[in-house]
Amino acid sequence: MNNTIRPNKAELEFLQIAFNRFYNLYEEVIEESFWDNTPYYRFSKINNVFSVYAEILQYEPIKLVIKTIKRQRPPMEAEIASDLFKLIRNIMSHFPFFDSWEEVNVTQNLINWDKEGKSIDKFFTKYAGASEIKYRMWDAKNKKMTYLNIKxxxxxxxxxxxxxxxxxxxxxxxxxxxxxxxxxxxxxxxxL
Structure with missing residues (x-):
């Protein structure tokens, strides 16, 4: 039996900073006025959100949440909440050449410039040709339904x-x- 108490002191320090940063960014991004900012400003904040979330995904109890989602939620939701979001973070982090969401693009050669088989390459190899996923979400604050496709x-x-x-x-x-x-x-x- 593992007697490790979670979160331990180091995890608690990390989680306090990471969760606070995520929720602060979340509050900013969900405001309609956020989308009036320049593409570069939006991209910088969006990049931060994906980066913070990807780091939090390393915390073992969050990994267990993703496993639960895989068993209990609609197909592909766990993969989106982990694999796709990590992909986005990795593209923005490893190819910091862009100033807006609309500009970000990669090629197989660019992805594998150093070595094949890393996380971005694995993602596209696995999911290329996969069916489009359609979602709808209710925005209670603005009382409207938003439809979205992940392709x-x-x-x-x-x-x-x-x-x-x-x-x-x-x-x-x-x-x-x-x-x-x-x-x-x-x-x-x-x-806390």
Missing amino acids: FPNTYNQSSIIYLRDILSEKEGVLFSIALMKNVLDTKVSP
């Missing part, structure tokens, strides 16, 4: 140019993403 590239080969905007739209896609991220993280929030 995987049809092909992943030497001639493919993959735009992030074609996988997930900026506004609706990001709002959906942070809502799903928040649902995952809310399962582990407790008073």
